[in-house]
Each structure stands twice: as structure tokens, then as C-alpha cells.
Amino acid sequence: MNQTAPRGAPARVIGSWAAYSVVVGSMLGIGIFLAPPSMAQSISNPLVFLGVWLAAGVIILGGAAAYAELGARLPRAGGDYVFQREAFGPSVAFATGWALFAGIFCGSIAAVALALCQYQLPALTGLPLRDMALTLPWVGAITWAQLVAAGIVLGLTALNAAGVRLSAVAQQIVTLLPLVVLVGLALLALGLWGADRAPTPTPGTSMPLTLGSLTAAYLAATFAYSGWNAVIYVAGEVRRPERTLPVALLGGTTSVVALYLLLCGAMIAVLGMGGLAGAGEAGSAVAGALGGAPAGFVMNLLIALCLVATVNSSVLGGSRVAYAMAGDGVFWRRADRLGARGTPVVALWCQGLWSAALILTNQFEALLLAVSLTMIVTGSLSVAAHFVLRHRDPAGAGFSALGHPWLPGLYLATNVVVLYAEVHKAVVGDEGAPLIGLLVVVAAFAAHWVWRRIRR
Structure with a gap:
């Protein structure tokens, strides 16, 4: 494979450890500390609880396997946008690209940055960041947390x-x-260093398993695993992408799945299923039980670092979607320009300013809710693109997806079932925002398709 970047393209400077860190850093976040308590409220059996985490991890690994082959086949900036453009055409890619940039990436950046400033930073510093800082016309009250997050x-x-x-x-x-x-703390909590230090866990209340409770638990686990595909958006800057991308995607995803299983086991060992169900935020509860206030401070610091890593990887990846779209003329043309240091500076600042605006106007939660179903569709379309492109050119990737076709097929089939369940839930529960968001994406596809036909 020719690794020489075309003129004007960013240089390939991201090595194996950096690519691995983008995947792991994007996955590690507050989700692993919020999802287990909510799951424990409906699943009291620890084996079933851990089984859901393992099953979700295996399914996510199927998605990572497909993306690894896609990245080796098309090692360019843009990720899903590029894959879907090559497999399904520019109109599908247009709709996906705008949903990714304006909604999913910028909304996630805003949400994680504000969570860091509303919870972790006040706990670490004691500063009253939730207090009002100023009032803006047409916006209203702005807190210190919003200003710091921006x-x-x-x-x-x-x-x-x-x-x-x-x-x-x-x-x-x-x-x-x-x-x-976190690996060390999990092993400590599991008793590999002083088992007598752990408090007596609280047993859970037995409750019947239902399809609804298992589905909700699976969705909570997949939320905690989200971000596993982050490195694919900077594939155009990865050295030896046919080797580095598969190692980063599969190795990073497997590492986080293993870590989450360790952490969940530690939560059960320290708190019990009953204690976990009432914990609210499991990380601080486990740390406090093991080491009191000092351990709680360390845990808050670790969570803060994880959130910074998540925001940084999202800033890195999301801007490359805008950069790729600009190169095709479906985003502001100037966003395809590289700065003196080889970064898409205009695309980065477009993303940064939009994310900051979402923070200051408090609109990111509504935006993320609107694109919640679109997130599922986007990942599903890219894995479907893997099957389409492999059918067209079986040997063109230089890397074969792990477990093809079964693992990628499992990911795709599961997403179809989950999408059906979530659409049904939105319709029955009269939750219009996710459906409206999905319809906006479909309308974007249709508008672009018609526009291209008119231009011909």
C-alpha cells in the first residue's frame, strides 16, 4: 500500500500507542461508573450482570473488526463519511457527515466537557462552579461551569x-x-491485595428477568463502551494504517472490555448488587468504601482525566469529518485547508465554536436526544458498508475482519433489533425528538439526492 500522502493531505504521524490511546481514551469515561448502578436496579444476579457486559463487549468487538478492515481499505480522514460515500454514494454520506459533525461529535464534546465542570472539578477543587456567572441576552443565566467547559x-x-x-x-x-x-484499583478491590480490607457487600434483592430489563441493561453497557471507533476518523494521519488501525481498534476495544469486566467485578465485590443498585455513581462509592476521602479524591481525579481524554479524542476525530466533507464541497470549502502544522485548523475551530455555543445555550442535551437513533443507524450503515465493499473487492483491504462474516454480522443484526425496539419505544412513549432527528437525517439525504439530480 502506498503510504505517501498526496499533496495537501495531512502527514501520517500517529503511531501505534497514540492510535491505541485515541480508542481507549474515547471509551473510558463516566459511563462505566453510571451504567452499572442503573443496570443493577433491574438485574440482581451478578452472573447475568457480568454476562450482559461480556455480551455487549463481544458485539462491539464485531463492529471494531468491521471498522478495522474498512480503515485498512480506506485509510483517509472522515471515517463513517468516507466508508458510506464509497459504499452507498454521496447522498448517504452527506446525511451521515452532517449528523456526525453537527450533532453527535459536537453534542458529545459539549456534554462531556460540561459534566467534567459540573461534577468532577467542583469535587476536586471545592469551587462553586454551578453558581451563576452572568446573564446573556436571548440565552439567560450562564454558570461558571458552562464558562469553564467552553x-x-x-x-x-x-x-x-x-x-x-x-x-x-x-x-x-x-x-x-x-x-x-483503574486496573490496579480493580485488582485491589477484588482482593488481590489485602482481601480483608474490603467491606461486607450488600446482597441484592431478587427480581425477575424480563426482555425489557435485559435490553435496557444492554443499551446502558453499549453507552459505556461508546467511542470504540474514534481512531478511524483520523485514519489519514495514522502511520502504516493497514497494521496500526486493526491493532488500535481491536486491541483498544478488548482492553476496555476487559477493564470494564474487572471494574464491574470489583463493584460487586465491594458493594454487592444491592449496594451497587443504590450507589448512583459507582466509582466514588467503591473508592470511598476502600479508602475513604483520599481514595474518593483519587477516583474523582481519574474520572476527570478520563473525561479530558474523551473530549480530546472527540475534538481530534470530529474535525476530520468536517475536513473530509469540505474536500467534497458539502461543507464550508475553507475547512479543507491545513494549517502550518498540518492540522485542519478551520475545521477544528468550526467544531470548537459550535460545541462552545451548545454549552453556553444548554442545547446539547436536546441535540443528543435528537440524534440518539441516528447514532445507531450510522454505525450500522458503516458495518453494512464493510459487507458491500468486501463483496466488490474481496482482497482490496490488506486486512481481513476478525470473525467475518459472523462477528460483524452479529453487530449489524443486534443494531437492527435495538433500532426497532428504540423506534417502537419512541412511538409508544410519544418521545418525538429521536424520531424527528432521524427524519431530519432522512430529509438531508433526500434533499442532497434531489440536488444532485437537478445539477446533472
């Missing part, structure tokens, strides 16, 4: 604009440190 987003945008190498080094630091410490 500042963090813009600061990480500036860091990424300063160069991919600098951003990659920062990503490795804020990812690998929490990863190592």
Missing part, C-alpha cells in the same frame, strides 16, 4: 490546532495513566 473545549481545540503530535502526546498521558491506575 474554555476547556476551546483550549483543547487550540492544542489540536498546534499539531497532531502534541495532541497525541497529551492523549497518551491522560489515557494511559487512568487506565493503569
Whole structure:
């Protein structure tokens, strides 16, 4: 495979560890500490509880396997946008690209940055960040947390604009440190270092398993696993992508699945299923039980680092979607320009400013709700693109997806079932926002398709 970047394209400077850190850093977040308590409220059997986490991990691994082959086949900036353009045409890619950039990436950046400033930073510093800071016309009251969150987003945008190498080094630091410490804390809690230190766990209340409870638990687990495909958006800057991308995607996903199983086992060992169900946020509860206030402080610091890693990887990846779209003329044309350090500076600042605006106007929650079904559709379309492109050119990737066709097929089939269940839930529950968001994406596809036909 020719690794020489075409003129004007970003240089391939992201190595194996940096690519691995993008995957792990994007996955590690508050989800692993919020999802287990909600799952334990409907699943009291610890084996079933752990089985759901394992099953969700295997299904996610199927998606990672498909993306690994897609990345090796099409190692360019843009990820899903590029895959779907090659498999299904520019109109599908147009709808997916705008949903990714304007809704999924910018909404996620805003949500995670604000969570960091509303919960972790006040716990670490004691500062009253939830207090009102100022009032803006047409916006209303703005809290200090919103201002700091917007500042963090813009600061990480500036860091990424300063160069991919600098951003990659920062990503490795804020990812690998929490990863190592969380593994150590999980092993400690499981009794590999002083089993007598752990408190007596609280047993859970037996409750019947239902399809609804299992589905809800699976969705909570997949939420915690989200971000596993993050490195694919910067595939155009990865060295030796036919090797590095599969290792980063499969290795990073497997590492986080193993870590989450360890952490869930530790939560059960320390709190019991009953204690876990009433914990609210499991990380601080486990740390507090093991080591009191000092351990709780360390846990809050680790969660804060994980959230910074998540925001940084999203800033890195989301901007490449806008960059790829601009190159095709479906985004502001200037966004396909590279700065002096080889980064898509205009695309980065478009994303940073939109994310900051979502934080200051408090519109990101509504936006994320609107694109919640679109997230499922986007991943499903890309895995479907894997099957389409492999059928067209079986040997064109240089890498074969692990477990093809069964593992990618399992991911795709599960997503179809989940999408049906979520659409049914939205219709029955009169939850219009996700359906409206999905209809907007369909309308974007139709409008672009008609526009292309008129131009011919």
C-alpha cells in the first residue's frame, strides 16, 4: 500500500500507542461508573450482570473488526463519511457527515466537557462552579461551569490546532495513566491485595428477568463502551494504517472490555448488587468504601482525566469529518485547508465554536436526544458498508475482519433489533425528538439526492 500522502493531505504521524490511546481514551469515561448502578436496579444476579457486559463487549468487538478492515481499505480522514460515500454514494454520506459533525461529535464534546465542570472539578477543587456567572441576552443565566467547559473545549481545540503530535502526546498521558491506575484499583478491590480490607457487600434483592430489563441493561453497557471507533476518523494521519488501525481498534476495544469486566467485578465485590443498585455513581462509592476521602479524591481525579481524554479524542476525530466533507464541497470549502502544522485548523475551530455555543445555550442535551437513533443507524450503515465493499473487492483491504462474516454480522443484526425496539419505544412513549432527528437525517439525504439530480 502506498503510504505517501498526496499533496495537501495531512502527514501520517500517529503511531501505534497514540492510535491505541485515541480508542481507549474515547471509551473510558463516566459511563462505566453510571451504567452499572442503573443496570443493577433491574438485574440482581451478578452472573447475568457480568454476562450482559461480556455480551455487549463481544458485539462491539464485531463492529471494531468491521471498522478495522474498512480503515485498512480506506485509510483517509472522515471515517463513517468516507466508508458510506464509497459504499452507498454521496447522498448517504452527506446525511451521515452532517449528523456526525453537527450533532453527535459536537453534542458529545459539549456534554462531556460540561459534566467534567459540573461534577468532577467542583469535587476536586471545592469551587462553586454551578453558581451563576452572568446573564446573556436571548440565552439567560450562564454558570461558571458552562464558562469553564467552553474554555476547556476551546483550549483543547487550540492544542489540536498546534499539531497532531502534541495532541497525541497529551492523549497518551491522560489515557494511559487512568487506565493503569483503574486496573490496579480493580485488582485491589477484588482482593488481590489485602482481601480483608474490603467491606461486607450488600446482597441484592431478587427480581425477575424480563426482555425489557435485559435490553435496557444492554443499551446502558453499549453507552459505556461508546467511542470504540474514534481512531478511524483520523485514519489519514495514522502511520502504516493497514497494521496500526486493526491493532488500535481491536486491541483498544478488548482492553476496555476487559477493564470494564474487572471494574464491574470489583463493584460487586465491594458493594454487592444491592449496594451497587443504590450507589448512583459507582466509582466514588467503591473508592470511598476502600479508602475513604483520599481514595474518593483519587477516583474523582481519574474520572476527570478520563473525561479530558474523551473530549480530546472527540475534538481530534470530529474535525476530520468536517475536513473530509469540505474536500467534497458539502461543507464550508475553507475547512479543507491545513494549517502550518498540518492540522485542519478551520475545521477544528468550526467544531470548537459550535460545541462552545451548545454549552453556553444548554442545547446539547436536546441535540443528543435528537440524534440518539441516528447514532445507531450510522454505525450500522458503516458495518453494512464493510459487507458491500468486501463483496466488490474481496482482497482490496490488506486486512481481513476478525470473525467475518459472523462477528460483524452479529453487530449489524443486534443494531437492527435495538433500532426497532428504540423506534417502537419512541412511538409508544410519544418521545418525538429521536424520531424527528432521524427524519431530519432522512430529509438531508433526500434533499442532497434531489440536488444532485437537478445539477446533472
